Amino acid sequence: SASWEELVEAARGTTVTFYGWGGDENRNTWIKTVFASKLKEKYDITLDLVGMDINDILTQLSGEMQAGVTEGTIDFIWINGENFYSCKENGYLWGPFTSYLPNFKKYIDPTAPEVLYDFGSPTDGYECPYGKTQMQMWYNSAAIATPPTTVEEFKSFCETNPGKVTYPEPGDFTGTAFISCLIAGVIGKDEFEKLSAMDKPTEDEVKAIIQPGLDYLKELAPSLWNGGATYPADSSTLATMYADGEVIINIGYGAPQNLVDTGQLPETTRSFLFDTGTVGNSNFMAIAANAPQKPAALVAINEMISPEMQLSYYEQNGTLSVLDMSKLDTEQRKEFDDVQLGVTQIPLDELLSHRIAEASGPCIPIIEKLWLEQVAQA
Numbered sequence: 001s002a003s004w005e006e007l008v009e010a011a012r013g014t015t016v017t018f019y020g021w022g023g024d025e026n027r028n029t030w031i032k033t034v035f036a037s038k039l040k041e042k043y044d045i046t047l048d049l050v051g052m053d054i055n056d057i058l059t060q061l062s063g064e065m066q067a068g069v070t071e072g073t074i075d076f077i078w079i080n081g082e083n084f085y086s087c088k089e090n091g092y093l094w095g096p097f098t099s100y101l102p103n104f105k106k107y108i109d110p111t112a113p114e115v116l117y118d119f120g121s122p123t124d125g126y127e128c129p130y131g132k133t134q135m136q137m138w139y140n141s142a143a144i145a146t147p148p149t150t151v152e153e154f155k156s157f158c159e160t161n162p163g164k165v166t167y168p169e170p171g172d173f174t175g176t177a178f179i180s181c182l183i184a185g186v187i188g189k190d191e192f193e194k195l196s197a198m199d200k201p202t203e204d205e206v207k208a209i210i211q212p213g214l215d216y217l218k219e220l221a222p223s224l225w226n227g228g229a230t231y232p233a234d235s236s237t238l239a240t241m242y243a244d245g246e247v248i249i250n251i252g253y254g255a256p257q258n259l260v261d262t263g264q265l266p267e268t269t270r271s272f273l274f275d276t277g278t279v280g281n282s283n284f285m286a287i288a289a290n291a292p293q294k295p296a297a298l299v300a301i302n303e304m305i306s307p308e309m310q311l312s313y314y315e316q317n318g319t320l321s322v323l324d325m326s327k328l329d330t331e332q333r334k335e336f337d338d339v340q341l342g343v344t345q346i347p348l349d350e351l352l353s354h355r356i357a358e359a360s361g362p363c364i365p366i367i368e369k370l371w372l373e374q375v376a377q378a
Helices: 004-011 025-043 054-066 081-089 102-107 151-160 173-187 189-197 203-223 235-243 257-261 294-304 307-317 330-337 348-353 361-376
Strands: 015-020 046-051 076-079 128-140 249-253 269-272 278-288 355-357
Touching (some): 015 294, 025 046, 025 307, 054 081, 076 081, 076 294, 081 278, 081 361, 102 294, 128 173, 128 294, 151 173, 151 203, 173 189, 173 235, 173 249, 173 278, 173 355, 173 361, 189 355, 278 294, 294 307, 307 330, 348 355
Parallel strands (some): 015 076, 278 355
Antiparallel strands (some): 076 278, 128 278
């Protein structure tokens, strides 16, 4: 029932804890320096970033909740997909809260699918997005003059370069996302995005939608690394293979600009998209049900989605903004347009115009099962 001004005053002088994955060094550096400094300067809030594996975070949260701890150790969390769904269903999250946030109401489109749903699960105001990611492909332009930008070209490229292209085995997040891009390229964006809102899909329903894409993947397999008999276990393995020259295309969420800047990849590295688009999703923040500093969590989340912080995050990490660009004024939009991109980074407008919503969480294991049966074991 408090006004926003009263919430801000209640948050002053407090310490708020933000729990999230500790493996993203660039993101964590930005949070600890730029974002934390802004919270301290503007609101006298001290940010304590705790980097942990999400499974450990959820174990800590559920343990405290089941023990009846009314003021826990976690204020807000970077959380997504199935983990969000299970926490919300179990009553471990506080909300709905997005209606409190001035910046959410002013700058975010509440009807956008990537705001309404998190891998098919309705967010219901219990999550606020703070960044978007999107699948991109990387190559060395000194060795490849023109990358394949359609599924037909990609298949021909693999046939011309047998054994030099592959993808992580689906089950790995990146591998599943990449075959989703190829399936979407075969069946079309609109058809594929039917999967994004399915919360209780059957195998037959998913198969009816993606079967032409599975047929394509089966035809593609013999031209891949090791003849499609095996696939790299994960994206880290594929990255090593790419760095060693064993394969000539790598894939991932976002551009590898940091790897180029640090000399781990050559300056001739470039990124590309399929003309039919690539899948993307949003990163979300949620508040623990027993968060001891709910006002500070609300203020921090609201500041994270301010145009100033979203622009800074985009400048330093290339992370796509969750803001509705049409809601920004002319000067704010110009600041985003004027960001100097690295050689591997694709302009914001181009990424967003080639964006496909991910399949829902319940669809993912079905897609992986069908791939295993029809492609890997064929």
